Amino acid sequence: GDSVTQTEGQVTVSESKSLIINCTYSTTSIAYPNLFWYVRYPGEGLQLLLKVITAGQKGSSRGFEATYNKETTSFHLQKASVQESDSAVYYCALGDLYGGSNYKLTFGKGTLLTVTP
Amino acid sequence: GALVYQYPRRTICKSGTSMRMECQAVGFQATSVAWYRQSPQKTFELIALSTVNSAIKYEQNFTQEKFPISHPNLSFSSMTVLNAYLEDRGLYLCGVPGLGNTGQLYFGEGSKLTVL
Numbered sequence: 360g361d362s363v364t365q366t367e368g369q370v371t372v373s374e375s376k377s378l379i380i381n382c383t384y385s386t387t388s389i390a391y392p393n394l395f396w397y398v399r400y401p402g403e404g405l406q407l408l409l410k411v412i413t414a415g416q417k418g419s420s421r422g423f424e425a426t427y428n429k430e431t432t433s434f435h436l437q438k439a440s441v442q443e444s445d446s447a448v449y450y451c452a453l454g455d456l457y458g459g460s461n462y463k464l465t466f467g468k469g470t471l472l473t474v475t476p
Numbered sequence: 477g478a479l480v481y482q483y484p485r486r487t488i489c490k491s492g493t494s495m496r497m498e499c500q501a502v503g504f505q506a507t508s509v510a511w512y513r514q515s516p517q518k519t520f521e522l523i524a525l526s527t528v529n530s531a532i533k534y535e536q537n538f539t540q541e542k543f544p545i546s547h548p549n550l551s552f553s554s555m556t557v558l559n560a561y562l563e564d565r566g567l568y569l570c571g572v573p574g575l576g577n578t579g580q581l582y583f584g585e586g587s588k589l590t591v592l
Contacts, residue, residue: 363519393579395579395580397583403585404480404482404569404583404584404585404586405520405569405571405583405586406583407580407581407582410579410580412579450519450520454579455579462508462510462522462525462571462573462581463510463522463525464520464522464571464581466519466520466521467519468518468519469519
């Protein structure tokens with residue numbers, strides 16, 4: 360089966376400090392996985408933060424970056440300097456873009472990021 | 477831009493009753509709609525994929541008898557949770573694939589179900 364692991368359920372970081380949220384994935388059915396980070400801000404819906412379709416590539420958005428590492432099966436989310444407005448729940452997700460099931464995402468459990476002033 | 481609306485945002489229902497939730501796409505066509513559920517302390521899991529003019533595909537552990545879905549046109553879908561019990565509580569999301577084969581889903585804000 361497919362699975363996504365986010366080891367930290369909660370992370371607290373001081374404003375302007377760096378951030379890393381870990382994500383690893385596992386798949387037995389998807390030949391070419393594509394990887395996503397979704398974010399849910401308080402009171403809002405789930406929205407795409409960034410995506411990477413090809414192994415070895417890096418995605419970036421709003422100062423966040425994540426590199427698709429096929430060797431370590433990881434897709435860690437990083438930001439050099441966080442802001443209070445980044446406080447949200449972040450979900451790593453695995454998809455099957457070329458397998459005809461581009462609607463089916465396997466999500467991690469989410470990481471609640473709290474940025475303190 | 478592409479937007480997805482869901483309603484109601486929150487529902488409280490008595491055990492054994494049913495709850496219907498709706499999903500509307502604005503600005504783009506919802507040829508397919510994926511329904512997800514996030515149970516307490518768990519992540520999002522796919523319930524079913526609904527495609528206009530095609531059979532609805534349910535994932536393992538989810539059935540049409542429990543979660544009937546209607547998808548009558550390219551902008552609207554609804555799902556009902558029949559005979560809701562404690563294990564059905566959670567946040568229900570509808571996701572609509574974006575244009576082109578990008579793998580991205582546009583999600584609504586979710587319908588939160590509380591069962592008493």
